[in-house]
Amino acid sequence: MESVSTTPAALTRAATSWPDRPALVDTQWSTPVELTWAQLRERVIDVAAALIASGIRPGDRVALWSPNSHHWPVAALGVHHAGAVLVPLNTRYTASEAIDVIERSDARAVFVSGEFLGSDHAADLIRDHAAALPQVVVRIPLSAGAEPLDGVADWDAFLARTTDETRAEARRRAEAVAPDDISDILFTSGTTGKSKGVLAEHQQTLAGSHAWGANGRLSPDDRYLMVNPYFHTFGYKAGILPCTLFGTTMYPLAVYLPSEAMKQVAAQRITVFPGAPTIFQTILDDPARDGLDLSSLRLVVTGAAIVPVVLIERIQADLGVDTVITAYGLTEASGFVSTCTPDDDDETVANTCGRAFAGMEIALSDKGEVLARGKMVMRGYLDNEQATAETVDADGWLHTGDIGTIDERGNLKITDRLKDMYICGGFNVYPAEIEQTLARLDGVTESAVIGVPDERLGEVGRAYLTVRDDADLDEDGVIAYAREYLANFKVPRSVVFVDAFPRNAAGKILKRELA
The missing domain is CATH 3.30.300.30 (ANL, C-terminal domain)
Structure with a gap:
């Protein structure tokens, strides 16, 4: 497949290659939302045009604070089509934490969810932080009948700002996006301290997304259940973007419950289901599993934490999944450092994180710290040259902070966090x-x-x-x-x-x- 190095180019190719194939199916609504690749691209251009009509310029930052739904990939790709930079926000943030990232990233617009499961991010921001918000605030409707909020444009009203001129400008900007333009600023999880904004270029992001999708052998025949949050690399760069590159259908799920995930797998004949280890632990231990047909699953990918060997064994034996892959990455490498492959034996999958992704190389420091170098390594941290220099050395090696070993076949095994020792x-x-x-x-x-x-x-x-x-x-x-x-x-x-x-x-x- 011909490579592309910007997300607008990836979506254009998808809309051309698979115009009538399903791109996104969101069953979380009374009337499910289904979009083909051609329809998805038109929705994305609408968002880009509305952003342009609202004054967003190339290079501006746009924050997105909302759980998984069809709005998220439409908004995110719309940001890119407008030539802007995406700033995903953790849905577990409080309003104070969210406004901190909005201000640190100098976001010029914010997409934010309305009432959902007892929380209302939009109302919280307006009530407590209205003065710190940018002029463009768009509410994503996740429930019906929301009262209007001063200073907030609802999704449909925002999209109504589009004109023929701004749609034409959106197409021009999409074509003008360069591989070395910044695509997104993802903030680290902050497990060991204050979060840092990671600057990733389009070419860095898509190199990783393509390597991930190729390794999983994604195709337009696959149906991908997306329980990993979109604001995280696992949901965005190992989810939305590989699907766009390989024509795979996206099935977003906003709230993970074992019962709901299993029902989705059975009803939609899901074939690809990545998730953190705890996801599969809860499914394996759920007594309702025996009554559901999960046989459509062909690929499970897990990582994001130390993976117990016994969990890999149970996924293969109890769920009957043909291919289980473990992988390893971190935000500073767009989420992609090393991976097992479908051809690896069970022992390799159970005990290692595989070899370096295509385009990456791995090594160990004298202290056993895992080092990574290659196409996916970030440009640097937002407004923090010192932290960048401390993390990426003069030879381009990213110091991960993880301790590991590398065997004679090049398989990496993470033994711990350096700071956990x-x-x-x-x-x-x-x-x-x-x-x-x-x-x-x-x-x-x-x-x-x-x-x-x-x-x-x-x-x-x-x-x-x-x-x-x-x-x-x-x-x-x-x-x-x-x-x-x-x-x-x-x-x-x-x-x-x-x-x-x-x-x-x-x-x-x-x-x-x-x-």
């Missing part, structure tokens, strides 16, 4: 090894291990666990199990049972909140 009695302890062990204890659904202060040993491990409702586990039993498989300095000294873990939107456990 603690020292017990003079020994370095990497929690991921302990978490892998605890994952095999019957009844444990997920674990997180941190180091806590100890007068004698400096630090010792504390394990936090979620368990099945029928599990018969206590602290002594968990510690005894760990002693069977781990050296003494690695064995947790205490165990805390929790109902749920604090997480960021990518599914990563926020260990600093446990501490």
